[in-house]
Amino acid sequence: MNEETIVALATPSGAGAIAVVRLSGQQAIGIGNQVFRSIKGKDLTRQKSHTLHLGHIVDGEFTIDEALVSVFKGPNSYTGEDTIEISCHGSTFIQQQIIQLLLRKGARMAQPGEFTLRAFLNGKIDLSQAEAVADLIASDNEASHQIAMKQMRGGFSNEIAQLRQELLNFASLIELELDFAEEDVEFADRTQFKELLGRIEFVLKRLIDSFAVGNVIKNGIPVAIVGEPNVGKSTLLNALLNEERAIVSDIAGTTRDTIEDELVINGIGFRFIDTAGIRETKDVVESIGIKKTFEKMEQAQVVVYLINSDQLIINDGLHAVKVEIEKIKNQFPLKPLVIIGNKADKLSQDQTASIQSEIPEILMISAKQGLGIDELKNRLISFVDTGALRNNETIVTNTRHYDSLLKALAEIQKVQYGLQTNLSSDLMAIDIREALYHFGMITGEVTNDELLGNIFANFCIGK
Structure with missing residues (x-):
């Protein structure tokens, strides 16, 4: 595969000011030289690495575009191979003309992530770094x-x-002991080995625990906004997003389907889900919306329960709400629940104080006036443990890494048990090899074609 020269558009498809066509492989500079006519008559094959050259991309006597060509010679390039990048005007016609010309000259179209795959295969980056490239693009x-x-x-x-x-x-020392098994000697200091295993176990547990935060940061936190019809769920969503995203109406049941949008708070992504109002209804469409509301509550990591504040001060409204709160807590005991009293601007201070004395955790806001929105955002961010992020600690975000860490930890704990029970060196060596295997799976010291295919299939073409 590495003997072939690959080409792809490295910038997003579509028209723009500038487009970049990337070419990498043994013949990259030679093929580029065939289609590039420098304004100063330069031969690209004789130019130094990391240089820029102005000229024209030509097909015979036909000039396709004026372009700037960057030359990177292996191994000092992103892929570790000879690479050129053609910066041309962003017309889709020009992009396709240049790519088709390079294909006719001997290049082939790159597969998704193939430039980064070559960087990994050529030792420029390890596998976890290659996966981070995709995460960086998606961040x-x-x-x-x-x-x-x-x-x-x-x-x-x-x-x-x-x-x-x-x-x-x-x-290595344990394996060496196996070669001298008849002499009954120990090359590996068991005390030092025990300390090392304890340190490895501590680091592995810390990395495994970080996945809970890392997964949230990478994928965002789904937040379901629920409540009875016409309590202001859509108004709250609009206030959080600072735009008219959801339709707002005095008519109960206006929202009949879930509406989702994202908001970044203190660098953390939250996916807010405005759901249909929960109530008894004979309307078939609205009933479907209410069913989806409960589905979204199941999927959400945080539930925001919105209450109409002025309903709490009439009749038996306060008692009914407390019963509903307990019902939600019992149904979703592990989910953080944010209780919000909306339309608080309609209440007096005494009425607000009375409600807060009965429901201490309630957050009084006015979505329409924008009051209390910042406090709500602070409440939401408090559910995310960002200590590791603040302390610049390593945070695991990749499910594959998480799985390998769990398996490595299990093998390390087997070795620890073997030390405690004076297990023979040959049996301990098996568990150590397994732990090393799972470490190697993370960084790519141990890999296979199927694993690489799964990882790089998710990349965009041109990276």
Whole structure:
């Protein structure tokens, strides 16, 4: 595969000011030289690496475009191979003309993620760093960007590689003992080995625990906004997003389907879901919407229960709401519940104080006036443990890494048990090899074609 020269559009498809066509492989510079006519008569094959050249992309005597060509010579390039990047005008016609010309000259279209795959195969980055490239492209908030950047720079893989190397050193000594089994000697200091295993276990547990936060940061936190019809759920969603995203009406049951949108609060993404009002109804369409509301509550990580404040001060409204709150808590005992009294601007201070004395955790707001919205955002962000992020610790966001860490931890704990029970070195060596295998799966020291195919299939073409 590495003998072929690949080409792809590296910028998003569609018209724009500038487009970049990337070419990588043994013949990349040679093929580029065939279609590039420098304004100063330069031969691209004789130019230094990391240089820019102005000229025209030509097909015989036909000039396709004026372009700037960047030359990167392997191994000092992103892929580790000879690479050129053609910066042309962003017309879709020009993009296709240049790509088709390069294909006729001997290149082939790149597969999704193939440039990054070649960077991995050529030792420019390890597998976890390659996956971080995709995460960086997909990052849509500060927190996910920060984690992806750290992982791409090798923060996570360096931590894993260091643990793997220390374990490998002891594994070598354990294996050596097997060669001298008849002499009954110990080359590996058992006390030091026990300390190392304890340290590896501590780091693995910390990384595994970080996945809960990392998964939230990467995928966003789904928040279901629920309540009876006409309590202001859609108005609240609009206030949070600061735009008219949901239809607002005095008519109960206006929202008949779920409406979703995202908001970034302090670098963390939240996916707010405005649901249909919960009530008894004979309307078939509205009933379907209410059924979806309960489905969204199941899927959400946080439930925001919205109450009409002025309904709490009439008849038996307060008691009925307290009963409903207990019902939600019992139905979703593990989900954080934010209780909000909306339309608080219609209440007196005494009425507000009375409600808060009965429901201490209630947050009084006015979605229409925008009062209490910032406090609500602070309440939501408090559900996310961002301590690891603030302390610049390694945070695991990848499910594959999480699975390998769990398996590595299980093997390390087997080795610890073996030390405690004086298990023979040959049996301990098997568990150590398994732990090393799972460490290697993370960074790519151990891999297979199926794994690489699954990972890079999710990349965009041109990266």
